[in-house]
Amino acid sequence: MTRIVLVRHGRTAWNVERRVQGSSDIPLDDTGRAQAATAGALLAAAVAGGAGWDAVHASPLSR
Structure with missing residues (x-):
């Protein structure tokens, strides 16, 4: 099963x-x-608990 994790930038x-x-x-x-x-x-x-990702995508913005 594919798992997608989304993380928004901080305030x-x-x-x-x-x-x-x-x-x-x-x-x-x-x-x-x-x-x-x-x-x-x-x-x-x-990650320490065994989760892993095949890919990570991030914005080039500093935030």
Whole structure:
């Protein structure tokens, strides 16, 4: 069975202002960096638990 995992970027100042970011490279704020660290830890735990991926696709944006 194919499994797809989607992870959205963490919070930015533009999220707080309810502005559309699109392809603008708005940096994460402090909360967004904490959210990204949590997501990374959860993904690392999944891999340690035996999960794996055949491919990973990521945006070139820094956020």
